[in-house]
Amino acid sequence: MSTHAAEKRGFGAVLWDYLTTVDHKKIAILYLIGGGFFFVLGGLEAMLIRIQLISPDNEFISAQFYNEVMTMHGTTMIFLAAMPLLFALMNAVVPLQIGARDVAFPFVNALGFWLFAFGGILLNLSWFVTGAPDAGWTAYAPLSIISPGHGVDFYAVGLQISGFGTLMAGINFIVTIINMRAPGMTYMRMPLFTWTTFVASILILFAFPALTVGLFEMTFDRLFGANFFKPEMGGNVIIWEHLFWIFGHPEVYILVLPAFGVFSEVIPTFSKKRLFGYSSMVFATVLIAFLGFMVWAHHMFTVGLGPIANSIFAVATMAIAVPTGIKIFNWLLTMWGGNIRITTPMLYALGFIPSFTIGGMTGVMLATAAADLQYHDSYFVVGHFHYVIVGGVVFGVLAGLTYWWPRMFGTMLDEKLGKWTFWLFFIGFHLTFFIQHFLGLMGMPRRYWKFLPDQGLDTGNLISTIGAFFMAAGAILFVWNIIITSVRNEKVSGDPWDARTLEWAIPNPTPEYNFKQIPLVRGLDPLWIEKMEGNGKMTPAEPLGDIHMPNSSFLPFMMSLGLFIAGIGVIFQVDNNSWWIVAIIGFAITLGTMFLRSIKDDLGYHIHKEDLEDKGAGVK
Amino acid sequence: MSKNTNSAHSEQFYKEKHKEEMKHQVITFAMMIIFTIIAFGLVAGGFSKYFTIPVILVLAVVQFLFQLYYFMHMNQKGHEMPALMIYSGVFAAALTVLGLTTIVWW
Amino acid sequence: MTHDDMLRSDNLPHEPEKATLEGKNKFLGFWFFLGGETVLFASLFGTYLALKNSFGGTEGVPTTELYGLELVFIMTVLLLTSSLTSVYAMYHMKNHDFKKMQLWLGVTVLLGLGFLGCEIYEFYHYVHEYHHTFTAHAFGSAFYTLVGFHGGHVVFGLLWITTLMIRNAKRGLNLYNAPKFYIASLYWHFIDVVWVFIFTVVYLMGKVA
Numbered sequence: 001m002s003t004h005a006a007e008k009r010g011f012g013a014v015l016w017d018y019l020t021t022v023d024h025k026k027i028a029i030l031y032l033i034g035g036g037f038f039f040v041l042g043g044l045e046a047m048l049i050r051i052q053l054i055s056p057d058n059e060f061i062s063a064q065f066y067n068e069v070m071t072m073h074g075t076t077m078i079f080l081a082a083m084p085l086l087f088a089l090m091n092a093v094v095p096l097q098i099g100a101r102d103v104a105f106p107f108v109n110a111l112g113f114w115l116f117a118f119g120g121i122l123l124n125l126s127w128f129v130t131g132a133p134d135a136g137w138t139a140y141a142p143l144s145i146i147s148p149g150h151g152v153d154f155y156a157v158g159l160q161i162s163g164f165g166t167l168m169a170g171i172n173f174i175v176t177i178i179n180m181r182a183p184g185m186t187y188m189r190m191p192l193f194t195w196t197t198f199v200a201s202i203l204i205l206f207a208f209p210a211l212t213v214g215l216f217e218m219t220f221d222r223l224f225g226a227n228f229f230k231p232e233m234g235g236n237v238i239i240w241e242h243l244f245w246i247f248g249h250p251e252v253y254i255l256v257l258p259a260f261g262v263f264s265e266v267i268p269t270f271s272k273k274r275l276f277g278y279s280s281m282v283f284a285t286v287l288i289a290f291l292g293f294m295v296w297a298h299h300m301f302t303v304g305l306g307p308i309a310n311s312i313f314a315v316a317t318m319a320i321a322v323p324t325g326i327k328i329f330n331w332l333l334t335m336w337g338g339n340i341r342i343t344t345p346m347l348y349a350l351g352f353i354p355s356f357t358i359g360g361m362t363g364v365m366l367a368t369a370a371a372d373l374q375y376h377d378s379y380f381v382v383g384h385f386h387y388v389i390v391g392g393v394v395f396g397v398l399a400g401l402t403y404w405w406p407r408m409f410g411t412m413l414d415e416k417l418g419k420w421t422f423w424l425f426f427i428g429f430h431l432t433f434f435i436q437h438f439l440g441l442m443g444m445p446r447r448y449w450k451f452l453p454d455q456g457l458d459t460g461n462l463i464s465t466i467g468a469f470f471m472a473a474g475a476i477l478f479v480w481n482i483i484i485t486s487v488r489n490e491k492v493s494g495d496p497w498d499a500r501t502l503e504w505a506i507p508n509p510t511p512e513y514n515f516k517q518i519p520l521v522r523g524l525d526p527l528w529i530e531k532m533e534g535n536g537k538m539t540p541a542e543p544l545g546d547i548h549m550p551n552s553s554f555l556p557f558m559m560s561l562g563l564f565i566a567g568i569g570v571i572f573q574v575d576n577n578s579w580w581i582v583a584i585i586g587f588a589i590t591l592g593t594m595f596l597r598s599i600k601d602d603l604g605y606h607i608h609k610e611d612l613e614d615k616g617a618g619v620k
Numbered sequence: 621m622s623k624n625t626n627s628a629h630s631e632q633f634y635k636e637k638h639k640e641e642m643k644h645q646v647i648t649f650a651m652m653i654i655f656t657i658i659a660f661g662l663v664a665g666g667f668s669k670y671f672t673i674p675v676i677l678v679l680a681v682v683q684f685l686f687q688l689y690y691f692m693h694m695n696q697k698g699h700e701m702p703a704l705m706i707y708s709g710v711f712a713a714a715l716t717v718l719g720l721t722t723i724v725w726w
Numbered sequence: 727m728t729h730d731d732m733l734r735s736d737n738l739p740h741e742p743e744k745a746t747l748e749g750k751n752k753f754l755g756f757w758f759f760l761g762g763e764t765v766l767f768a769s770l771f772g773t774y775l776a777l778k779n780s781f782g783g784t785e786g787v788p789t790t791e792l793y794g795l796e797l798v799f800i801m802t803v804l805l806l807t808s809s810l811t812s813v814y815a816m817y818h819m820k821n822h823d824f825k826k827m828q829l830w831l832g833v834t835v836l837l838g839l840g841f842l843g844c845e846i847y848e849f850y851h852y853v854h855e856y857h858h859t860f861t862a863h864a865f866g867s868a869f870y871t872l873v874g875f876h877g878g879h880v881v882f883g884l885l886w887i888t889t890l891m892i893r894n895a896k897r898g899l900n901l902y903n904a905p906k907f908y909i910a911s912l913y914w915h916f917i918d919v920v921w922v923f924i925f926t927v928v929y930l931m932g933k934v935a
Contacts, residue, residue, distance in 0.1 A: 104751040167762060175755040178701055179747070205705070205758055206712040209766035217773065217871070226860060226867035227782070228773065234782030234864035238724045239773055246716055246769070293712055297723065305723040598886075599893045601902065603729045634740040635821060642817050649810045656806065659930055660799050669934045680926040687919045691813050692912055698744070702757035709761035713768030720772030 020552040022106035023512060027113050028092035028408060032401075034117050035084030041124070042076035043475055045069045050432070050468040053461050056453035066449040067134035068151065072124075074137030075155065078251070079162060080120040082393050086258045087113075087169055089400045090197045092408045094173060096503035097194045099182025099521060101514050104175035105168075106550040107602070112169035114560035119162025122567050126154035136447060138244055141229035141237040145221055150571055156219045157567040161560070163208055163215070170204030173197055182502075183541040184521030188282070191501045191525075192275060195282055196261030199289045200254045206293070207250035214243035223574050238303060245296035253292040256388065257285060259396025260327060263349045266403055267331050269499045270346040271338025274525055277330040284323035284330075291320045301372045310369040317367035324360055328353060343497070344418030348399035351426045352391060359387030362437065377447075380440025386433045398425070398478065403497070410491045410508045417481040421474050428470025435460045435467075500528035505538045513547045516612055547607045555593045562589030648690040655679045735898040738822045743908035746901055756909040760916050767920050770872040771927060777868040778932070784863045787856045789932030798929045801844045802921065808837035809918040812911045819907060824899040827907070831891055834914065838884050845877050869928070876924055879917050886910050 009017075018026060048069045052060045061069065095103055103109050126132045130149035133139070144152045177190070177198045190198075218240065220226035227233035229240055268275045275281060297305060297313040331353060340346070362384040366372050375381060398421075405413050439460045444451060451457050495504040505519060505527045517540035523529045530538055569583025659676040689695040694703055731737060732746070739745045744753055779788050815830035849870070852858040860870045887910050894903050 105755060108755075171755050171758050171762070174705075174758055175751050179751055179754060202705075202708065205762045206709055206765050209762050210716060210769045213766060213769035213773070217867075220860075220867065220871065224860070226871070227862075227864040228777070228867050228871075230782070230864065232782050233784055234777065234780035234786075235867075236724055236776055236780070236864070239720060239776055242716075242719050242724065242772075243769055246712075246719065293715060297719070304725075309723045595889065598889050598906075601733070603732055603902065630740075638817055638820050642814075645810065645813045645817075649806070652806055653803070656799075656802055656925075659926060660795060660802075663930045663933050664795060672934050673931055676926050676930050680922050683922045684919055687809065687915055687922070691809055691915045691918075699757075701754060702761075705758050705761035706764065709764035713764045716765060716768040717772045717775065720769075721775045724776045 017552075019557055020554045022110045022550050022552055022556075024091045024095050024103045024106065024109060025408070025510060025512075027109055028088045028090075030113050030117075031084045031088035031091060032408075034113070034120065035081050035088055038076050038080035038120055039085065040475070040479075042073055042081050043472065045073035045076065047468060047472055049073060050465040052449070053451070054465040055462065056451055056455075056458055058450055063449040064131070064134065067447075068127075068132035070447055071133045071136050071139075071151075071155075072127075075123065075133070075159070076120075077389070078137065078255070079159060080116075080123070082255050082389065082397070083166060084113075084116055085397045085401075086200075086255065086393070087116075089193075089262065089397070089404060090173060090258065093404055093503055094194050094197050095176060095180070096407070096506060096510070096514060097191045097501055098177060098180060098185050099502050099515060099519050100176065100180035101518070101547065102180075102550060103172055104179055105172045107553055107556065107597075108168050109172050110553065111556035111559060112165040112167075112172065114556045115165025115168070115563065116162045117165075118560040118564040119158045119160070119165065122161060122564055123154055123158030125568075126151050126158075129154070138248070139218065139240075140244075141218070141221075141240040142231070144218060144240075145229050153219070153222055153571045156215045156222065157571055160212065160215045160219070161563050161567060163211055164563075165560075166204055167208045167212075170201040170208070173201040174205065177201075182515075182518050182521055184526075185502075188279065189521060189524050189526070191261075192264030192278075192281055192285075193258070193261035196257040196264070196285055199285050200257045203250045203254045203257075203289055203292065207247045207254065210243050211247035214240055214247065217243075219570075223570065238300075241300055241303065242296070245299045246293075249296040249299065250289075250292050252388065253288055256392045256396075257288065259352075259393045259400075260285070262396045262400040262403070263331060263352055265501065266345045266349045266399055267334050268525070269403075269497055270341045270343055270349075271335045272341075273334055273338040274500070274528075275330065276333040276336075277326070278524060280326055281330055284326040287323040288320060291316060291323070295320065298367055298369075298372075301369045302376045314367050314369040318364055321360060321364050328357060328360075344413070344415055344422060345399040345403040347419060347422045348395045348402070351422065352395040352399070355387060355391030355395065355426075355429070358434075359384060359391050362387065375440065377445055378440035379436045379444045379446055382446045383433045383436035383440060386429075386436070390429055390433070398422075404503075405485075406492050406496045406508070407503055407506075407510065409486075411485050411489060412492050412496055413481050413485050417477060417484075421477045421481065423474075424470050424477060425474030428467045428472075428474060431467025431470060432464050433467070435463050439464070495527075500525035502526050502538070505530075513549060513607060516547075517544055518542050544609055544612060546609055547612065548604055549607060550604045551602055553597075553602070555597050558593045559590050559597075562586045562591075562593065565589065645690055648686050652683050652686055655683055732902045733897070733900050735822075735824070735900045738899065738901065738904070740820060742819065742822070742899065742901055742904035744905070746905075749901070749905035749908075752905040752909055756912055760912065763916065767872075767875070767923075770875055771923065774868040774872045774928065777864045780865050780868075781863040786863045786865060787858055790934075792852065792856055792858060793929050793932050795929065795933060797844055797848055798925055801841050801848075802925050804837050804841045804844070805918050805921050808834045808841070809915055811837065812914045816908065816911050819899060819904060822899060827899065828891055828895065831887055831907075835884055835887055835891075838880055838914075842877065842880055842884070845873070845880075873924060873928065876917065876920050879913075879920070883910070883914050883917055887914070 018030060021027060048061060049066070052058055052066055091103075091109070095101070131151050133147070133151040133155035135144035135147050135152055135155075139152060139155055177194060181190070217226070217228040221228050221230065227235045229235045229237050231237065264275055264281060295313055295317045297309060298317045301310050301313075331349070362380070366375055366381065366384060402413050402418055405411065439457055440446075442456055442460075444457050451461065491508060494506055494508040497504070502519065502521070506514065519526070519538035520541035526538065530536060563586060566583045566586025569579045569581070569586055572579040573583060659679050662672045662675060688706065693699065742749075744750050811830050811833045815827045815834065818826040818830060858869075859866050861867070890903070890906055890910055
């Protein structure tokens, strides 16, 4: 109903609606727009890198600009593209999958989005000021401490702000999944995407504070004269590496577990079989998360931590291959003997399994501490983590968006274009990154601005760049697909894939209250159970009644804007003390809106039973 | 929801229960103060550091558990999830401190 | 439940902080936040321990000479007592005695202010007597960041509790604000938990080793 009403309203009213919304479905769309924008931006940066490396001794971009582009590509893709795109899927789907009317903290959910958005904008503002950060996405000290200009300051403050948003989003999902499940939706009946969201959110909760502290220390060093990472003053640069990777390694699982969840939804749906080994999938997810906290130093084998530490972290890292292997085999066995439909989401799933397996195997190679001294900081590492992040996370996001597009927007993305997108992207991906393993083994270091001719690196780099153009074509086709699907605007039914889980039991478009009556869940794949028993729809667990809804609010936007302004002030106060005024204004806005939030009662409103009866279908 | 069904009887029951809890809190507080005095006393008394440091760390952990289980009511039911998350946090925290105290360049 | 039911103060069940779904969510969400804060402070403690007595090429006063135990002991007692008074406040909340709850929260705030005053004096003392500053060396940075983050939490807690007390002074306890009071008190206890480790790991261990 809300989307229909939105079509009739003017642009200003729609804009205001989205600026103040606390509805998880609209926040999902905001995350999609924000994450999509930064994905395109990060993709452009990647193209600049590949064009620079298309031939030896190239002078396409300057060395300084290359460093900035390379740093921003990594930072943007991890923090501003992959995370929010996954949050878009989580927001769109998780409350529906567990039969909830909303998330636990609608206001905090909106605040999380706006903090991410303003943090991302602040980070990218650096392009227009003194140049972007240039110390690599890992920002190792002392390089990040001595880097001139304000680039790294923007890195530290921008990521700090968006990190707060991520932490809030994580807590929101944990509480939503624990407290808001429909009757009968026990933990061991939750769809795998909900499970992986749950586990990834727990990882966010325990991993992000380490980054918060690391970023504070870097900010203090650069802007307030502290000495954490200045050896001549007693500082220790290894502290940054530890804090960064104590956060950074769990971050890999924060990204990839939800992608696993997407495939665990897509594969059963298009195999017409329940997920093979459901409980072992849940177990493997939890085990990966647990082990994920004990492996961070495998990024630091060459630091010189000593053979004992290196051995412990090597063994722990290799151990993660076991639960991951369990997952791979479960997906294969889900398809085995199934009635397989090759749709676009299924294609991504099929492409994902071998690609990610390659990424996992090179991971085990890298985990071998002695051999890692050779691989370290070479293109082998670049190849490895792109197989994990693109082959796992990006394929997962593209599969998830195609799969849940009808749920989010009521329309189907064009299947033919979708398959073209997949093949362009898939072929381009392997062309780009497979060869990079060999470039690395031949001795090409990562992050270098140019390489010299006649060292055996020319052809490999050319192939890699050609592959990147294929991926770019795939991405453009995906955007084109979105545009023509929106223009055509052909609405489909609420369950166009003949799927199994609860989110498909809702009519199209999704009502703002999700479920008119909360459904009763009778097992794993609840909708499928009802279909098999000939009901075809969920049984309600409650009589029709008034529905409580949260109020929209402009405060999340203002709180985040305040921090954005304060961040600018804090960055520039080293140049001129009067920037403190800006910082104080920013903090005042944030604290003032927090105070307002605290003293103003926000009880929400009710949609009355009588109004619901007029509207027809609730639970299909 | 929540009609005022609390009879005078159950009201009385809860009052008694809260009083009992409060007694535990006061005992907890007294023990925390005693532990604090012991810890400061050990340090002020100049005992061997191989004796003092383990003992004051154990006392701190016990105080931590007192705060959690009595002052923050983790001994009451409905605190399974908070306990799980706090202990997961303690696990991550322990790894962090261990890493930063053992494998940094000195 | 209607809005009036949420804002009345004569319909309270025996655990008003967890009687509504919103209350339950707040309760759980805040505990999880504290779980995250555990890692935040662990990272600060880890940094402190790695940089303790680390002066590089600069002159600095080592922990054994710098710290004085008397003031730290007073601060510890103040904060531990404020933890007890905040438990008292929650005890009266469960018995629906709003006036006594406010009274004990007020005592908690006063004790917290006392703690903060001591901490400010302590920092002033270190800076002026020992030139132990934030920018002097890595040890100074780590010390002030760890203890300062805790102090910042105290300031925020005081502002929070005071705001709640003033906002609800006239209308009393209800289902809407009970969870807010409860989680504010959880936060206050957590501050005390962190302090237990600060006085042990920073001051006492610093004095010994």
